[in-house]
Amino acid sequence: MTTLPIYMDDHATTRVDPRVVEVMLPYLTSVFGNPGSVNHSFGWDAQQAVDASRQSVATSLHAQPKDILFTSGATESNNLALRGVCLRNEHKGKHVISVLTEHHAILDPLDRLKRRDEFDVTLLPVSNHDPNTIGTIDLQQLEDAIRPDTVLVSVMFANNEIGTIQPIAEIGELCRKHNVLFHTDATQAVGRLPIDVNAMHIDLMSFSAHKFYGPKGVGGLYVRRDGPRPKLLPLVDGGGQEGGLRAGTLNTAGIVAMAHALELALDELQTESTRLSQLRNHLYSQLTNKFSDLLLNGPNLNGLGHRLHNNLNVCFGDVDGEALMMSTPDLAISSGSACSSTNPEPSHVLRSIGRSDDETRASLRFGLGRFTTLADVDVAVQLLTASIQRLRAMH
Numbered sequence: 001m002t003t004l005p006i007y008m009d010d011h012a013t014t015r016v017d018p019r020v021v022e023v024m025l026p027y028l029t030s031v032f033g034n035p036g037s038v039n040h041s042f043g044w045d046a047q048q049a050v051d052a053s054r055q056s057v058a059t060s061l062h063a064q065p066k067d068i069l070f071t072s073g074a075t076e077s078n079n080l081a082l083r084g085v086c087l088r089n090e091h092k093g094k095h096v097i098s099v100l101t102e103h104h105a106i107l108d109p110l111d112r113l114k115r116r117d118e119f120d121v122t123l124l125p126v127s128n129h130d131p132n133t134i135g136t137i138d139l140q141q142l143e144d145a146i147r148p149d150t151v152l153v154s155v156m157f158a159n160n161e162i163g164t165i166q167p168i169a170e171i172g173e174l175c176r177k178h179n180v181l182f183h184t185d186a187t188q189a190v191g192r193l194p195i196d197v198n199a200m201h202i203d204l205m206s207f208s209a210h211k212f213y214g215p216k217g218v219g220g221l222y223v224r225r226d227g228p229r230p231k232l233l234p235l236v237d238g239g240g241q242e243g244g245l246r247a248g249t250l251n252t253a254g255i256v257a258m259a260h261a262l263e264l265a266l267d268e269l270q271t272e273s274t275r276l277s278q279l280r281n282h283l284y285s286q287l288t289n290k291f292s293d294l295l296l297n298g299p300n301l302n303g304l305g306h307r308l309h310n311n312l313n314v315c316f317g318d319v320d321g322e323a324l325m326m327s328t329p330d331l332a333i334s335s336g337s338a339c340s341s342t343n344p345e346p347s348h349v350l351r352s353i354g355r356s357d358d359e360t361r362a363s364l365r366f367g368l369g370r371f372t373t374l375a376d377v378d379v380a381v382q383l384l385t386a387s388i389q390r391l392r393a394m395h
């Protein structure tokens with residue numbers, strides 16, 4: 001049974017899992033103390049919950065509890081990582097390397113560093129030749145771009161539009177070899193892929209609970225505390241929380257929820273990856289059966305590990321994507337990043353992989369998730385088919 005409207009926009013956000021809500025609720029009602037209140041049991045209980053959650057998040061990422069900073073989400077974590085590292089390490093150099101297909105929560109802070117603080121920013125192009133690796137960076141190009149004054153390399157783990165998974169461990173190794181700090185925006189990867197910050201040589205990593213069935217407004221930044229230890233300039237001053245790096249009363253309920261959401265996601269990771277890639281592939285083959293001019297955006301769906309298993313992004317030939325979404329109100333999909341949907345510019349990600357403006361405008365993104373069923377996929381295909389027939393009849 002499918003209930004309308006159908007939600008297929010899990011890259012934008014996910015529904016909070018009822019099991020997470022249950023664990024979180026007491027921290028809004030009975031255990032409501034401020035974890036910073038050191039003089040009474042309300043504060044101690046809240047602090048204990050934060051400590052246990054920090055331990056749990058660290059374990060999930062193969063990190064140490066002291067490496068985890070709680071923030072309001074990935075946008076804040078990205079800003080803290082980029083501006084925090086760059087502004088604290090200006091004496092070492094003023095060069096940063098990142099990628100053309102990053103989210104605006106990376107590109108905009110980089111732009112500010114460039115304009116306001118006179119940093120030199122290199123944005124690497126991505127591959128669009130080999131169908132298996134579309135959207136990945138070239139490691140040789142990265143190595144060639146590293147200079148003596150490079151302070152930071154920031155490469156997203158998995159892309160929010162086309163699902164490309166970057167060769168993170170190799171990038172980490174390269175950065176370590178050249179003594180450059182490595183940050184990854186892992187917002188779309190945490191909870192969907194196994195991550196070991198040590199094995200992957202990650203120095204800083206951003207993540208956000210609402211992408212893995214936790215609530216909005218809570219996230220984290222992993223900051224390695226041993227080995228090549230990044231020094232950060234805080235962006236927010238105040239009560240000295242989080243070692244002075246991120247002041248502000250901790251969001252106890254959100255933090256508890258995020259830790260539990262991540263545990264659940266990792267417990268179910270294997271079975272969910274298989275289930276979702278089968279559903280996603282079924283969606284794609286149904287769509288290709290109906291529309292002969294369908295074009296896949298991003299890496300092949302063949303399971304070589306270069307694409308998120310829940311992601312599909314396709315170009316519907318001559319159909320306008322916005323018009324298609326408007327005429328299919330019972331299906332929630334997207335034309336790209338939710339965060340830039342107020343910006344009518346065609347997607348910079350699709351442009352970077354060589355799509356024309358017309359192809360970009362005809363493209364739509366599907367993000368399947370924990371609550372997507374086979375029936376949802378079949379109904380979604382029927383809804384889209386009916387809409388496209390209507391739109392084509394109007395021309």
Ligand code: PMP
Nearest residue numbers: 073074075103105160185187208
């Ligand atoms: N980075 C990526 C890759 C994202 O997909 C998003 C969310 N769309 C963000 C950063 C921003 O995350 P948040 O909503 O937690 O600020």
